[in-house]
Amino acid sequence: MDITLSYKDASIFYFMLMNWLSSVDWRQDEETQMDRRVGFAVAQLGPVHLQDTKTAVVVRLIDMLRQAHARGARWVTFPELALTTFFPRYIYETPEEYDIFFEEGLPSPAMRPLFEVAKDLGVGFYLGYAEKTEDNGVTRRFNTSVLVGPDGAILGKYRKIHLPGTVDPIGDLEFEHLEKRYFEVGDLGFPTFTTPDARIGMCICNDRRWPETFRVMALRGAEVFMLGYNTPTRNIHHPEPAHLREFHHRLSLEAAAYQNAAWVMAAAKCGSEDGFAMIGGSAIVAPTGEVVVRASTEDDEVIIYDCDLDLGAYIRRSVFDFARHRRIEHYGIITSQTGMEIDP
Amino acid sequence: MDITLSYKDASIFYFMLMNWLSSVDWRQDEETQMDRRVGFAVAQLGPVHLQDTKTAVVVRLIDMLRQAHARGARWVTFPELALTTFFPRYIYETPEEYDIFFEEGLPSPAMRPLFEVAKDLGVGFYLGYAEKTEDNGVTRRFNTSVLVGPDGAILGKYRKIHLPGTVDPIGDLEFEHLEKRYFEVGDLGFPTFTTPDARIGMCICNDRRWPETFRVMALRGAEVFMLGYNTPTRNIHHPEPAHLREFHHRLSLEAAAYQNAAWVMAAAKCGSEDGFAMIGGSAIVAPTGEVVVRASTEDDEVIIYDCDLDLGAYIRRSVFDFARHRRIEHYGIITSQTGMEIDP
Numbered sequence: 140m141d142i143t144l145s146y147k148d149a150s151i152f153y154f155m156l157m158n159w160l161s162s163v164d165w166r167q168d169e170e171t172q173m174d175r176r177v178g179f180a181v182a183q184l185g186p187v188h189l190q191d192t193k194t195a196v197v198v199r200l201i202d203m204l205r206q207a208h209a210r211g212a213r214w215v216t217f218p219e220l221a222l223t224t225f226f227p228r229y230i231y232e233t234p235e236e237y238d239i240f241f242e243e244g245l246p247s248p249a250m251r252p253l254f255e256v257a258k259d260l261g262v263g264f265y266l267g268y269a270e271k272t273e274d275n276g277v278t279r280r281f282n283t284s285v286l287v288g289p290d291g292a293i294l295g296k297y298r299k300i301h302l303p304g305t306v307d308p309i310g311d312l313e314f315e316h317l318e319k320r321y322f323e324v325g326d327l328g329f330p331t332f333t334t335p336d337a338r339i340g341m342c343i344c345n346d347r348r349w350p351e352t353f354r355v356m357a358l359r360g361a362e363v364f365m366l367g368y369n370t371p372t373r374n375i376h377h378p379e380p381a382h383l384r385e386f387h388h389r390l391s392l393e394a395a396a397y398q399n400a401a402w403v404m405a406a407a408k409c410g411s412e413d414g415f416a417m418i419g420g421s422a423i424v425a426p427t428g429e430v431v432v433r434a435s436t437e438d439d440e441v442i443i444y445d446c447d448l449d450l451g452a453y454i455r456r457s458v459f460d461f462a463r464h465r466r467i468e469h470y471g472i473i474t475s476q477t478g479m480e481i482d483p
Numbered sequence: 484m485d486i487t488l489s490y491k492d493a494s495i496f497y498f499m500l501m502n503w504l505s506s507v508d509w510r511q512d513e514e515t516q517m518d519r520r521v522g523f524a525v526a527q528l529g530p531v532h533l534q535d536t537k538t539a540v541v542v543r544l545i546d547m548l549r550q551a552h553a554r555g556a557r558w559v560t561f562p563e564l565a566l567t568t569f570f571p572r573y574i575y576e577t578p579e580e581y582d583i584f585f586e587e588g589l590p591s592p593a594m595r596p597l598f599e600v601a602k603d604l605g606v607g608f609y610l611g612y613a614e615k616t617e618d619n620g621v622t623r624r625f626n627t628s629v630l631v632g633p634d635g636a637i638l639g640k641y642r643k644i645h646l647p648g649t650v651d652p653i654g655d656l657e658f659e660h661l662e663k664r665y666f667e668v669g670d671l672g673f674p675t676f677t678t679p680d681a682r683i684g685m686c687i688c689n690d691r692r693w694p695e696t697f698r699v700m701a702l703r704g705a706e707v708f709m710l711g712y713n714t715p716t717r718n719i720h721h722p723e724p725a726h727l728r729e730f731h732h733r734l735s736l737e738a739a740a741y742q743n744a745a746w747v748m749a750a751a752k753c754g755s756e757d758g759f760a761m762i763g764g765s766a767i768v769a770p771t772g773e774v775v776v777r778a779s780t781e782d783d784e785v786i787i788y789d790c791d792l793d794l795g796a797y798i799r800r801s802v803f804d805f806a807r808h809r810r811i812e813h814y815g816i817i818t819s820q821t822g823m824e825i826d827p
Binding site (some may be wrong): 184210245300301302303324325327328331333338345348349350351354355357358359360374376377379383384385391392393395397398409427428429453454455456457458459460462463464465466469470471472473474476477478480481482 | 694720771772773797798801806817824
């Protein structure tokens with residue numbers, strides 16, 4: 140069979156072909172192949188008062204877990220010390236006084252309903268809690284988070300390393316910050332967990348102010364940093380302008396995300412707990428350092444984002460290609476020297 | 484002599500005393516004693532084209548130095564590679580082609596007029612330049628900055644450690660970024676210099692994206708970070724949204740300042756050099772992480788701020804008291820491992 144095209148037909152064919160070719164967004168296409176989109180939610184918790192029961196708090200957590208799931212989340216980040224009020228603001232003398240705030244076992248009895256619903260829904264989560272454990276007959280207490288997979292498997296724990304505040308009360312009229320009194324420094328390093336969706340690292344609250352936290356996790360390949368926090372609205376250590384509290388929080392998240400080309404999920408417990416105000420500002424930050432969703436209340440609130448786990452890949456291939464650009468031979472004192480030392 | 488006060492007189496006296504006491508701002512008073520205020524300027528440089536002579540550029544630098552001095556500056560930060568166009572965007576094969584961009588000796592002949600005027604005015608400065616030096620008969624080239632004191636003394640040099648870009652051209656149609664081709668990695672670490680006004684650390688351009696840079700200097704007591712930069716407006720490594728270039732620059736400065744409770748002086752060479760656009764955004768950032776002055780042009784522009792060198796003191800006493808809070812036992816891989824390594 141012979142096919143004879145008139146010049147006009149050929150022109151039309153050529154025009155259609157060119158039109159189709161130009162309509163293809165090749166870059167988009169290439170990137171679509173790489174897309175690993177996963178729904179991540181942050182569940183911000185409003186105030187938990189001293190008299191609130193853990194049972195009541197877990198009902199609120201489960202309610203937010205269900206909201207997150209209904210909106211497409213595969214993972215939820217809950218706050219630090221999510222089951223009780225932020226008790227390190229109070230002065231207690233003996234373990235008998237403060238043990239009520241701690242959990243034993245994983246899941247502890249109080250957490251169990253949350254673990255069950257999450258497994259039923261197939262949602263993984265990060266949960267912060269006060270951990271009490273027996274270690275060779277010695278009782279130890281940590282400010283801990285646990286990572287649970289969508290299948291209900293406990294992937295691992297993180298124990299807070301950068302404990303802020305003091306051991307002894309500073310005598311502030313309003314409140315204290317006694318994390319160094321009630322918790323030991325974490326002994327598990329900054330772990331990173333490989334899941335089918337992403338490599339996830341965990342840290343807690345004050346850890347976010349330290350670039351070392353995120354660098355350690357990024358060197359192990361973390362693509363998502365999950366963190367919960369309780370941050371008093373007032374700085375009891377210095378009468379600084381109030382706006383700095385939220386600014387420093389946000390700046391820490393943005394820098395962590397950008398400098399490591401990773402997603403950040405930051406969940407506040409916030410609002411006024413028995414009169415003691417804490418900042419909100421729960422956020423999801425993209426590997427570009429941009430806040431992409433932000434909570435607007437200081438109460439229970441779920442935010443969610445459909446995260447492309449490969450968005451950070453171009454940053455890790457270029458400006459932050461650690462292997463090509465880091466110069467550890469010049470970083471020595473970061474790990475050999477704890478405090479500031481000024482040459483005479 | 485007997486003094487008898489009526490009840491009314493005593494009341495008035497008591498009222499006046501209380502009134503006086505309450506009018507005294509004790510905190511302000513305490514902090515005033517601590518104030519160490521010093522004028523720091525940042526001298527942003529507009530485009531320097533290939534055909535511009537170093538002599539002409541130095542005239543512009545001196546003009547800005549005089550402006551800064553007239554407005555009260557004791558120190559001026561000039562940009563990276565301030566004497567020539569940003570030549571690493573071009574491909575040169577042999578040293579004969581690119582040696583015209585380099586300086587020998589300190590001050591080099593081209594710099595000498597700047598050094599002389601600065602000494603006359605009693606103004607210290609940071610200046611970035613391409614350094615060529617002989618070392619045991621071997622020619623070495625670095626991307627360098629020098630710190631000169633208000634008395635004209637050369638305090639020391641810094642040689643850029645985090646060289647961005649590539650050794651070989653990537654073949655971008657518009658321009659290249661060949662710092663790894665023309666410069667060796669710096670061999671002087673991140674030095675900090677003690678001056679009567681402040682302890683000053685230096686870094687250059689891409690160094691600002693790496694938290695390690697500032698942490699090393701802060702551990703040595705730096706209170707001021709000076710840095711010059713040349714940052715192309717377009718990212719040739721990835722077609723990212725243009726606004727990210729300025730955002731990442733600003734985020735890096737803010738994080739460096741806050742995480743180390745230090746002042747940041749950041750000086751751009753910017754605008755369109757022979758058609759190749761570079762971002763401006765020169766800024767002075769306070770130890771709170773807040774940008775306190777910012778250049779508004781992409782041309783020669785002096786910005787200045789009366790910096791309280793003790794503003795960061797409360798941060799170094801509390802949240803960033805390194806000695807109390809850093810946990811180097813958990814930071815190990817920051818200095819033992821260069822690239823990302825993912826556990827199987």
